[in-house]
Amino acid sequence: MKTFKLGGVHPAANKLSAKAPIEVAAVPAVVAIPMAQNLGAPSKAIVAKGDKVKVGTPIGEPGGFVSSFVHSSVSGTVDKVDVVEDPTGKKVPAVFIKVEGDEWLENIDRSKDIKREITLTKEEIIAKVKEMGIVGMGGATFPTQVKLMPPPTAKPQCVIINGVECEPYLTSDHALMLAHPEEICIGVQILEKAMGVNKAYIGIEANKPDAIQLLTETAKKGFPEIEIVPLKLKYPQGGEKQLINAVIGAEVPSGGLPIATGALVQNVGTAFAVYEAVQKNKPLIERIVTVTGKSVAKPSNFLARIGVPIQQLIEAAGGVPEDTGKIISGGPMMGKAMPDTNSYMVKGCSGILVMKNEEARRKEASPCIRCAKCVHACPMGLQPNFLAKFAEKDMLDKCEEERIYDCIECGSCSFSCPANRPLLDWIRQGKPKVMGILRARAAEAKAKAEAAKAAAAAK
């Protein structure tokens, strides 16, 4: 069985909610839809107090090139445009909507029938994906239409679909693959058409044999170009660069884009959202979210509307248990601990993990003993022990020399450290600083080149 070449760790899978069916979460009396739901520029609210909206009405427009549309997930009246806490406690603008009934826009196809035939052209698909506010559903929330428009130098060869779900505890992608295999495959074909390629792989880790079997059977029945690739368990296999390496063996060059290998990587959740957007005209207004944890009474997979209070989802899974140390938005490896449960469902929220006090607490760090476990664990071939130290001491030139910009922040180094050193915490400090320097340098070089060009033209 295939897997990626460099590094990796094996955290306990703890897929407690793997057998749980997808439950539809109740729609509350008021939802708050944050305007910062994608990587890049936040969206701008285009509704005001008192406006009537239906399910699917656009309420936010892109605030830049790397940005996306936001749609109302309920029908009702806009109560106010105010701020809410995001999962890290920071205030972000949001639209509050008082729910009245459940009226959907007329052009959304709500029937259960599966629509096989893809009638839209390449350009129309990309426009539709943008209009429907689709973002990467794996957690990074990168606007999908931007990814479907690679630089002209890129030569796309295949689409790789990420059904790995290597984060422990999370089962939302697994549940989705079991519930909608055919829709996912059609979504994959739409992505193929958008990229102009005729080959696709779906990578699934071996701890989901039912999903592998189901999707293999589905692919056999009418999707000959889709290949299901079972992968050996290893974290962070769901990382874009790791998945490309695991599935087609290619390596993304340091500092380069993944499309340089000819592969476009999308999450299964994104493939499903693309299917719904293109075939059913349905914007991204709901997603599957796992609410789980060892102390949670009923680990569940919910189909929740965007803007539902996180607190309500936890209540639905049995409430916050007595001995809770941390509540994490996302998985235990890359998720973020939430200071409170006052935030709301967003497009990128794949899971809510409740951790007991003892498992959540960080152990005290002791000095580095140079065992190089982090170096072996790093899937990008970096030296996290040095990077962390350089970043801590603000030695940015050394950080650059050691390729800090290649770090994917997977946390394998901190996980593997026997001295419990907070390696990733420090690397995360240095990385944006170095990236800033690199960007400034690139901008300077570009300006210089343009000035030289202008001077040459003037001559």
Add this chain to the structure above:
Amino acid sequence: MNVILLALGVLGVLGAVGSLVLYFVSKKFYVYEDPRVGQVEEVLPGANCGGCGFPGCHGMADACVKERDASNSLGSLLCPVGGSDCMAKVAGILGVEAGAAEPKLAVVRCNGNLECRPKLSNYDGVKSCAVAASTFAGETGCAFGCLGLGDCVRACTFDAIHMNAITGLPEVDEEKCVACGACAKACPKLVIEIRKKNAAKTPAVKRVWVSCINKDKGGVARKACASACIGCGKCEKTCKFEAITIANNLAYIDPEKCKACGMCVAECPTGAIHCTTAVQTIVEKLKAKKAADAAKAKEEAAKKAAEAAAAKAAEAAAKVAEAPAAPKADQPQ
């Protein structure tokens, strides 16, 4: 014996060759440096803190000499550590007039101590404000204020800023602070501001500042911290010198215009405006006067009310007296 002589000879020749090489290299690659740069560097404090904006004291000395040659003055160059004394010495060396340097110091613009800004969550990551700030909004409900992990304390090379364990906030030692700005640069929340010390004006240091940077709406800010600036505008109305401006639900006192009269401190409903002890005594008087005035006004109001009540009672009594009189007249006899 021969061996020793041989060794001496060899070493002697090597030394001579080496010295010749060094001589020619030093002549060939000689870099002229203005001798005044060295002299100026002598009188600078040598802390290399970078507070002047140049990389170390040598950089500052170089800048002083260049500025003198360019504009025949020291311009706005100031060593925050040495202060005006040091700049006077530099001016003496360069033969120019020293400008009056305004002493400054670091001011912590957060007064959300543990009591008025309760912790809602516990952070157990790296004990560094920079790391905490990039991870989440903060342990308290306030997303703007001090995180209390002491990056400023570690940044200070003059031992002038310390964490107060009771309040959980950093405190600046006015005697030691040289306003180099290292703490302000280290603070990821931009809580620390370098402000005028106002020491020259009066014997006692009079300084007033808004000790809060919360830009949330009043209610939200107040909920997170009992002593937050809620942007109510009372101070702005009170100030006679137009020194206070309110922007983004937050008051700011312009140190250039502020006369440290203490009116705004007495007026602030949340106690977000802080001042030095010298101003505090004035504020106490103002507050006492205000309280006395209020008591007086209350007393007067009570008196008036009593008078009015008495008048009303009298009127009513008169009415009562009149009323029975009337029917009496109608009464059939």
